Amino acid sequence: MVDILEQVYEGKAKKVYKTSEPGLYKVYYKDDATAFNGLKKGEIHDKGYYNNQISAILFKLLAEKGITNHFVELVDNRSMMVKALEIIPVEVVVRNIVAGSLAKRVGRPEGTELSMPILELYYKDDDLGDPMINEYHVKALNLATEEEMKTISEMALKVNEVLLSVLKPMKIDLVDFKLEFGRYNGRVLLGDEISPDTCRFWDASTKEKLDKDRFRRDLGKVEEAYQEILNRLRTMPITIAER
Numbered sequence: 369m370v371d372i373l374e375q376v377y378e379g380k381a382k383k384v385y386k387t388s389e390p391g392l393y394k395v396y397y398k399d400d401a402t403a404f405n406g407l408k409k410g411e412i413h414d415k416g417y418y419n420n421q422i423s424a425i426l427f428k429l430l431a432e433k434g435i436t437n438h439f440v441e442l443v444d445n446r447s448m449m450v451k452a453l454e455i456i457p458v459e460v461v462v463r464n465i466v467a468g469s470l471a472k473r474v475g476r477p478e479g480t481e482l483s484m485p486i487l488e489l490y491y492k493d494d495d496l497g498d499p500m501i502n503e504y505h506v507k508a509l510n511l512a513t514e515e516e517m518k519t520i521s522e523m524a525l526k527v528n529e530v531l532l533s534v535l536k537p538m539k540i541d542l543v544d545f546k547l548e549f550g551r552y553n554g555r556v557l558l559g560d561e562i563s564p565d566t567c568r569f570w571d572a573s574t575k576e577k578l579d580k581d582r583f584r585r586d587l588g589k590v591e592e593a594y595q596e597i598l599n600r601l602r603t604m605p606i607t608i609a610e611r
């Protein structure tokens with residue numbers, strides 16, 4: 369029996385607790401929602417439940433496909449056990465379709481398909497507003513080694529391939545997403561969450577947004593979008609998701 373000990377961290381969307389087992393943390397997903405680096409604040413009813421379940425399904429799937437990650441097991445509706453990573457302060461964004469900050473930066477309309485995925489790096493620092501950086505910054509600032517960055521880039525592109533292939537039959541366009549990685553026993557593992565908070569998902573037919581952009585842009589039907597993503601993921605063949 370693992371005991372839940374003191375909280376070690378509270379972020380914008382999650383709380384992290386130590387446990388009696390070394391190297392094991394409990395993550396609790398909150399309903400709190402923020403956007404624009406914390407300037408817009410609100411709550412999305414049952415978001416914690418949806419993001420916990422969605423992340424669990426996707427982490428299990430990725431582990432099946434050889435992408436090692438921090439997920440251990442679900443604890444309850446809103447919590448999961450994870451391996452305690454030493455987080456690498458580099459946010460990795462992968463994009464398949466132009467949206468959000470990329471649309472502004474390169475002056476292309478949202479929805480423009482990219483001829484190949486784009487991988488971007490951001491320095492994880494809320495006070496600085498997560499500025500964009502490149503591999504030189506990562507190395508020169510000792511955020512990660514060259515070898516770690518090579519692993520991270522390969523893992524991020526593999527995550528993209530796996531997610532694209534499972535979401536396509538569910539009629540979900542994977543527009544872009546953000547990943548975080550960390551060190552565990554000298555290895556790089558995928559961490560954080562994979563949810564409508566951190567991914568852009570569009571309905572493949574109607575192009576309706578099924579992610580946090582509904583909150584960011586006041587589009588309404590926010591929790592319905594999160595629920596829709598969970599419902600579609602639950603149609604994944606049991607042989608893949610539950611083995």
Ligand code: UDP
Nearest residue numbers: 461467468469470544545546565566567568
């Ligand atoms: N993203 C995230 N956390 C951040 C910034 C971005 O999870 O702090 C995700 C976002 O949900 C989207 C992708 O990364 O799926 C690309 O975001 P973008 O750079 O377009 O920035 P945004 O328009 O969200 O400000």
